[in-house]
Amino acid sequence: MLKAVILIGGPQKGTRFRPLSFEVPKPLFPVAGVPMIQHHIEACAQVPGMQEILLIGFYQPDEPLTQFLEAAQQEFNLPVRYLQEFAPLGTGGGLYHFRDQILAGSPEAFFVLNADVCSDFPLSAMLEAHRRQRHPFLLLGTTANRTQSLNYGCIVENPQTHEVLHYVEKPSTFISDIINCGIYLFSPEALKPLRDVFQRNQQDGQLEDSPGLWPGAGTIRLEQDVFSALAGQGQIYVHLTDGIWSQIKSAGSALYASRLYLSRYQDTHPERLAKHTPGGPWIRGNVYIHPTAKEHTCVLHSIVGWGSTVGRWARVEGTPSDPNPNDPRARMDSESLFKDGKLLPAITILGCRVRIPAEVLILNSIVLPHKELSRSFTNQIIL
Numbered sequence: 001m002l003k004a005v006i007l008i009g010g011p012q013k014g015t016r017f018r019p020l021s022f023e024v025p026k027p028l029f030p031v032a033g034v035p036m037i038q039h040h041i042e043a044c045a046q047v048p049g050m051q052e053i054l055l056i057g058f059y060q061p062d063e064p065l066t067q068f069l070e071a072a073q074q075e076f077n078l079p080v081r082y083l084q085e086f087a088p089l090g091t092g093g094g095l096y097h098f099r100d101q102i103l104a105g106s107p108e109a110f111f112v113l114n115a116d117v118c119s120d121f122p123l124s125a126m127l128e129a130h131r132r133q134r135h136p137f138l139l140l141g142t143t144a145n146r147t148q149s150l151n152y153g154c155i156v157e158n159p160q161t162h163e164v165l166h167y168v169e170k171p172s173t174f175i176s177d178i179i180n181c182g183i184y185l186f187s188p189e190a191l192k193p194l195r196d197v198f199q200r201n202q203q204d205g206q207l208e209d210s211p212g213l214w215p216g217a218g219t220i221r222l223e224q225d226v227f228s229a230l231a232g233q234g235q236i237y238v239h240l241t242d243g244i245w246s247q248i249k250s251a252g253s254a255l256y257a258s259r260l261y262l263s264r265y266q267d268t269h270p271e272r273l274a275k276h277t278p279g280g281p282w283i284r285g286n287v288y289i290h291p292t293a294k295e296h297t298c299v300l301h302s303i304v305g306w307g308s309t310v311g312r313w314a315r316v317e318g319t320p321s322d323p324n325p326n327d328p329r330a331r332m333d334s335e336s337l338f339k340d341g342k343l344l345p346a347i348t349i350l351g352c353r354v355r356i357p358a359e360v361l362i363l364n365s366i367v368l369p370h371k372e373l374s375r376s377f378t379n380q381i382i383l
């Protein structure tokens, strides 16, 4: 029997996702037409023996989250429950705090997934690898180029055994081009080192300063406190993948992730892709059309918030910030909005209930919710 835990964080996280995260918590933001974590849940539900999926985070369980959980339980015929941390306990604190719930029913192993990643989730392959060796920790790893690797957890492996010999979270200089995907398979024994960190934290008192995290003993950073500490001791292994994978940190990366998932829909969900119908729009590429959308305008490389309207013959356009197509190891850059005091050209984002009149151009701009524009704008943040 297996379980899965999805780490969904909380309201202080996902600030690079504003203004989109004002309307809906980031883990529920639609990517390729469905909430971001629905892709995770679908992948977990397909693994034979999956018994339960637990979401751990520090959001208040509000209406959208409750509705999502109910719908997911029905669709996948599995318990999908939310466990709320009393404070931000870090990526490992919630796992330790809710250990009894995770281990209830004695699962053979449990997956742990960061909510803000897009992947084809090779969970069955990870399970096979785990069953061969039964090590406490199995990390999914992929490659990144030298510069971009510094934005991730970096893994030095033994290429023969795939043991993790050295792990550094977001190093300041190059360590390895193998990066941590934030997708793990843990055996029940993995909770023992978490208990050791908890007990050490209790003895040592005040934790070293970790911005945004609760300063109590219950806070555990999976990456620094566990992976770095246990690397080279025969407990942590890496499973390498060259499948699709990207982080979803900003609106630009959500758009890129949508593209990756849409390209998989041909195989996984052909019913979600728009088809050409007589008299309907001409469909080029892999397209998801929201049932409420009416097409009579040009929207490119943009995210349009709920309830927004774009007038006829208007053009809403952004500049995609996709990884360099000429570098097979390139990943999304952790984008910053400004360079040398200037707004960088990026995707256009319309917050919710924005009104764009007919026949205007909105280019490389971010429009905050509830704005009614009366003219064209280029390279602006409209407050």
Ligand SMILES: Nc1nc2c(ncn2[C@@H]2O[C@H](COP(=O)(O)OP(=O)(O)O[C@H]3O[C@H](CO)[C@@H](O)[C@H](O)[C@@H]3O)[C@@H](O)[C@H]2O)c(=O)[nH]1
Residues within 6 Å of the ligand: 007, 008, 009, 010, 013, 056, 057, 058, 085, 087, 088, 089, 090, 091, 094, 113, 114, 115, 116, 117, 151, 152, 153, 154, 169, 170, 179, 180, 181, 182, 213, 223, 247
């Ligand atoms: N429940 C809970 N979840 C949390 C907390 N803090 C973060 N998370 C969740 O844990 C995941 C990781 O978040 P970050 O702490 O922001 O780390 P990161 O910068 O995304 O880096 C992590 O992911 C990379 C891959 O995307 C890794 O390369 C890196 O090593 C690390 O694991 C996200 O899904 C986030 O919502 C917390 O206190 N509580």
